[in-house]
Amino acid sequence: MAYPGNAYPGDPYPGNPGNPGYPASAYANWGQRVGAYLLDGLPAWVLIGIGSLFASHSFLIYLLFVLAALAWLVYNRWIQMGNTGQSLGKRTLGIRLVKETTGEPIGAGMAFVRDICHFVDSIICYIGWLFPLWDAKRQTLADKIVGTVVVPA
């Protein structure tokens, strides 16, 4: 190994058993965040997919499935992620969303506002979604607006 153990002069994170080859990061990386996001969306897309099978048969059943997908979004991304810092995807990928200044979860209301702010990430040709690739705190623009960071759990 080119850099055994955690022998970094002044390494603020001694001991990194999960990934001994590389030093620990204070922030979750982009790949983890994309994975968590896709996982969060998966149940909703499955629900809408099943519902669309009924769409030509009964619009009401289709609507019920769409509402169920919406309910999942509200529960998973806003209530769960807001109150615990972890949606299904973030829990699976071992990361959590916290307020930058306090390190605490941001609450369901702010989690909702943060998702609304993702509009800003999309309107500039989706560049905002790529910001964690180079940003010093690995924040999207929505994170910067709301004052949140995504950290290893």
Add this chain to the structure above:
Amino acid sequence: MPLVVRRGYSVPENLTLAGAAAAVAGSAYPFLLAHDGNHGLPCPLRALTGVPCPLCGMTTATVALAHGEWRAVAAANPFAYLIAALVAATAPVLTARALGWLGPPRPWSPGARRRTGWAVAGLAMASWLVQLHRFGFL
């Protein structure tokens, strides 16, 4: 505890990794949704306002690049050449890093970060002028 960024990979390597993931997703995408390759990511700015952004044409340019249609690349978005050069230059470094032949990257100085930021902003402005011309605004 102070929050200190420690990266396993440098920013250009991160971009190449993301680009590689996008290439995989992009090659599967037309088969999932359409077979004509005409379903690129819609530009939200152009969809809402009609004004193109600096990255407009990039899907077309990347597809053309993958097919070796060099002139079509330049017609859609010539800056795709620069991105391809970045990816080509970074891939060996990335591979060496992933195999453990290279240590973790050294952080750039604030001055180098600032200069690179300005250079990228300048390129984005130039690209925007090209796209505004391509869509008849200039």
